Amino acid sequence: MSALWAWIVLAAVAATSVIAVEGVRRLLAGRLSARWPEAARVARRVTSPATGFALVVSANAAMPYRYLPDGVDDAVRHLMKIAAIGVATWLVVRIIYALTDPPLARLMRIEGERNRRARRARTQMLLLRRIAAMVIVVLAVGAALFTFPGVRAVGAGVLASAGVAGLVVGIAAKPTLGNLLAGLQLAFSDALRLDDVVVVQGQWGRVEELTLSYVVVHLWDDRRLILPVSYFTEQPFENWTRHTSRVIGSVELHVDWTVPIEELRVELHAMLKDHPLWDRREWILQAVDVQPNGLVTLRALMSAADSASAWDLRCDAREHLIAHIRDHYPDALPRFRVADPGTEPAPDGPAEEAAADRAVPPRDGPVRTASLRRA
Numbered sequence: 117m118s119a120l121w122a123w124i125v126l127a128a129v130a131a132t133s134v135i136a137v138e139g140v141r142r143l144l145a146g147r148l149s150a151r152w153p154e155a156a157r158v159a160r161r162v163t164s165p166a167t168g169f170a171l172v173v174s175a176n177a178a179m180p181y182r183y184l185p186d187g188v189d190d191a192v193r194h195l196m197k198i199a200a201i202g203v204a205t206w207l208v209v210r211i212i213y214a215l216t217d218p219p220l221a222r223l224m225r226i227e228g229e230r231n232r233r234a235r236r237a238r239t240q241m242l243l244l245r246r247i248a249a250m251v252i253v254v255l256a257v258g259a260a261l262f263t264f265p266g267v268r269a270v271g272a273g274v275l276a277s278a279g280v281a282g283l284v285v286g287i288a289a290k291p292t293l294g295n296l297l298a299g300l301q302l303a304f305s306d307a308l309r310l311d312d313v314v315v316v317q318g319q320w321g322r323v324e325e326l327t328l329s330y331v332v333v334h335l336w337d338d339r340r341l342i343l344p345v346s347y348f349t350e351q352p353f354e355n356w357t358r359h360t361s362r363v364i365g366s367v368e369l370h371v372d373w374t375v376p377i378e379e380l381r382v383e384l385h386a387m388l389k390d391h392p393l394w395d396r397r398e399w400i401l402q403a404v405d406v407q408p409n410g411l412v413t414l415r416a417l418m419s420a421a422d423s424a425s426a427w428d429l430r431c432d433a434r435e436h437l438i439a440h441i442r443d444h445y446p447d448a449l450p451r452f453r454v455a456d457p458g459t460e461p462a463p464d465g466p467a468e469e470a471a472a473d474r475a476v477p478p479r480d481g482p483v484r485t486a487s488l489r490r491a
Contacts (some may be wrong), residue, residue, distance in 0.1 A: 122180035129178040133170035137163070154218055161214035165207035172199045198260050205256035209249045216245050235309040239326055242310070243299055246328055298345040299328045308348055308355065313363075313423040315354035316341060356423050364398060364419045365426035367434045370411040371441065375448035377403055377414070380437065384416055387436045393429040395421050411450055 144152070144159035176196040181189040223238040302308045308331070312323045316333055319341055325332035331348060333341040356363055381401040388394045397419040405413040416433060420426035441448055 119180065119183045122183055126175065126178045126180060129174045130171055133174035134167055137167045137170050141166075157218060158211070158214040161217070162207060162210045165203060165210045168203040169200075169207045172196065172203050176200060194263060197263050201256050201260045201263075205252055208252055212245060212248055212252075216241060235311050236306055239309045240304060242326070243328065247300075250328070298349045299326070302326070302345065302348055307358075309357075312358075313356040315356070316343065316347075363423050363426045364417055365430040365433075367416040367418075367430050367437070368404075369414045369416075369434070369437060369441075370407060370450055371414060372448045372451045373410070373412055374445075375412060375414070375441065376445060377401070379445075380414070380440070383440050384433065384437065387433065388418060391429060391432065393420055393425040393432075395419050395425075 141159045141163050145156045179192065179196065181193065184192060220238055220241060223234040223241075308314070308323060308326065310323055310326055314321065314323060314333060319333070319335050321333040321335035321341060323331060324334040324340070327345070329345060331343050331345055333343065335341055384401050385399065388399050389396075399416075399418045401414060401416045403412055404415045407413060416437070418426075418429055418433060420429050
């Protein structure tokens, strides 16, 4: 009868601990959620590990070990110790994540000039959180292993030869340690942050995830480029949002010499004034080059709040200028000039020399006059 009551007490204590945890969760997530919303969110996140921790601790305290067979009680005690270490580690890691999730969410909502500093803080906080979780898990695994007497003896021998063991482990874990140090260097040197716009290996994208071992770049076509963290400390890459999220987009057009540049400049400014993506900071339209094929290169520059807005603004400006030139200045559409030897005059001299020159067209030499044809 006493053994039966001992197991009944065990079941009652375990049930009471679970009910207590659930009651605290309902209190924080219900009545007190309006007053302390952060506590309510933490309570929801840690309910499962807290329930497991309370269940293991209460069961270990009320376990009737004296009624267990010989040899089984030691195994059960050992198992309960390992379970307590496991659920305690789970609970601590979940509390760390629950406490850091709200500030990380607030940092994601910051826009404007403060966005760069917010992304830097978010990147550093994420890396520090992962490092803390990794350290806690490693310590928990070590504590669980040292509950075995054989492992304790091996550990003493390893500590006696710590120099050789450290050298071996360092050589074996060189890539992992290198990525870990590279991740810390990127985060605290402000060289790379989450949501940074980068160009890596000719691919344009945003930094979607930055861990201690790899970086995930979300490319413009929804592909993911996954690179080791050490790549960004050893190889060059473009960071378009290093100091500010504002960027300047460019649009190039190749048109005929007859294009009215001043009228296009006025039209571009009128279009930008009404466009919601232009930040009203900078714009310009210039003739920057003359191509060997006789076309004039026009370059329009316009600023935007970020790279995504700059891309859309560039596309809209290019479409608008193309349509405007096609509808209002069709003679300025791209044309290629080719030499017609039969109409080339002589550079100087009487008409007879010019006629002779026309009779035998030169194989080489500059083009003096040209006839036009549409490209």
